[in-house]
Amino acid sequence: MGKKRRGRDRLMTCVSCGRAVPRDKAVDYERRSSFTTDFRDKENVTAFSSNVEYYCISCAKHRKIFEKKKKQAERRRERREGRF
Ligand SMILES: [Zn+2]
Numbered sequence: 102m103g104k105k106r107r108g109r110d111r112l113m114t115c116v117s118c119g120r121a122v123p124r125d126k127a128v129d130y131e132r133r134s135s136f137t138t139d140f141r142d143k144e145n146v147t148a149f150s151s152n153v154e155y156y157c158i159s160c161a162k163h164r165k166i167f168e169k170k171k172k173q174a175e176r177r178r179e180r181r182e183g184r185f
Contacts, residue, residue: 117160128161130154130170 111124133151156166 113155115157115160116154117156117164120157122157126158127155128158128166130156130166
């Protein structure tokens with residue numbers, strides 16, 4: 102066996118600056134959007150779509166993605182604990 106290689110470095114494209122970032126250095130941010138469909142025969146049909154966007158680290162810092170991610174995690178935790 103020769104040198105250890107970390108597989109293939111998948112390159113993601115930063116949605117902000119367009120730079121190619123290795124997958125393990127890219128910051129993924131899940132953006133959820135909900136929209137209602139126009140079907141009238143069904144009750145309000147709400148569809149959720151989640152888009153995962155990738156940012157390079159400097160853009161993530163600049164756009165405060167880290168803070169957003171933290172807030173998302175907190176919100177998720179709150180929901181799991183279930184405050185009624
Ligand atoms: Zn960037």
